[in-house]
Every structure is written in structure tokens, then in C-alpha cells.
Amino acid sequence: MGHLVLGPDALLRALRPGDADELALAANDREIWRNLRDGFPRPYTRADAERWISYNEQLALPLNFAIVLDQHVVGGVGLVPGHDVHRHSAEIGYWLARAVWGRGLATRAVGAMVRHGFDTLGFVRLHAGVFAWNPASARVLEKNEFVLEGTMRKWALKDGHYVDAWAYARVRD
Numbered sequence: 001m002g003h004l005v006l007g008p009d010a011l012l013r014a015l016r017p018g019d020a021d022e023l024a025l026a027a028n029d030r031e032i033w034r035n036l037r038d039g040f041p042r043p044y045t046r047a048d049a050e051r052w053i054s055y056n057e058q059l060a061l062p063l064n065f066a067i068v069l070d071q072h073v074v075g076g077v078g079l080v081p082g083h084d085v086h087r088h089s090a091e092i093g094y095w096l097a098r099a100v101w102g103r104g105l106a107t108r109a110v111g112a113m114v115r116h117g118f119d120t121l122g123f124v125r126l127h128a129g130v131f132a133w134n135p136a137s138a139r140v141l142e143k144n145e146f147v148l149e150g151t152m153r154k155w156a157l158k159d160g161h162y163v164d165a166w167a168y169a170r171v172r173d
């Protein structure tokens, strides 16, 4: 699997064993964890990063990518395929190191992942549940033509709170 180019300064690429330190450094942040599923470790140690990298090395499909800015791993973006009657769809997830928030990088990463998900992997529907305390993530999806389909009430138990989530999806034309 080649790189997905995001511009002159950034790309998406497969994780490599040498990424563990940068990955753990970028991911070990409560404000990132708070907006993701509990499967995302907290704290996020070097061992967690190594496990994630090894897991991805044996995946049959290229589902998860490192977000690389100026040659450094600063985040991740990935797809979780659905099963059974949902096998044409996938959940999209993404996160970035706090130091690089607010410069449009997640928007570019999600855009590239949408193209990958539709054109290379053949999914027809991509979706995300965004905790209702996370408007920045909703904005990233809206800038990528995801549509708000509704609000899922008390959708998650996160960080000790039952939290509503916005259901966003984009379908292939």
C-alpha cells in the first residue's frame, strides 16, 4: 500500500515499528482519549503503540494509517468495517496530537481516507458517532460532506458520563 498524499508537508502511510515512540508521544493525551472509544488506551504507552503497530502489520486490508506531518507521526486515521448487512459500511475514526490541532490537518486526513474507503476498499457508506461535546470533530466531517443524520441519545458511556452522539455519514454516489 502506497502513501496517500495530503500535500507537500503531510501524508498518510502504514505504521512502522520505528513509529512507536512518536505514536505514543502524540497519543498519550486525555483530551484525545476523551473523544474516542475506550479501546484507545489511557495512558497510551510505548507498549500500546507497539501492540497497535504489530496488529496492523497482520491485517489483510490497509485500514489504519499514521498521519505524518513534516516526517513526524502526529496522529492516526482508520476504518472499522461493519459486519453482516453492514458489510458495505465502515466507521471512520481519527485523532491528532494537540500541538497540531486547528490547521486543517484532520480535514485533509479524513478527505484522503474517504477516497481510500470508497475507491480502494469499496465501501459504500462511511459513518461516525461524534460525542456531543466535540464540535471540532463534527466540523471536520461536515467539511468532508458528511451529513448529520440525527442525534443518538446517551449513545456512549464515556469518562463517567452518558453522552449523546451526532450520527454523521457519507454515502458513495
Ligand SMILES: CC(C)(COP(=O)(O)OP(=O)(O)OC[C@H]1O[C@@H](n2cnc3c(N)ncnc32)[C@H](O)[C@@H]1OP(=O)(O)O)[C@@H](O)C(=O)NCCC(=O)NCCS
Binding pocket: 031, 032, 033, 035, 036, 093, 094, 095, 096, 097, 100, 101, 102, 103, 104, 105, 106, 107, 108, 128, 129, 130, 131, 134, 135, 136, 137, 139, 140
Ligand atoms: C477533532 C480533531 C481531529 C480535529 O483536528 P484538527 O486538525 O484541529 O481539525 P481541522 O483543523 O481540520 O478542523 C477543525 C474545525 O473545527 C472548528 N472548531 C474547532 N473547535 C471548535 C469548537 N469548539 N466549536 C466549533 N468548531 C470548532 C475549527 O474552526 C475548524 O473548522 P473551520 O476550518 O471551519 O474553521 C482533533 O481536535 C482531535 O484529535 N481531537 C481528539 C480526538 C477526536 O476528537 N477524534 C474524533 C472523534 S469523533
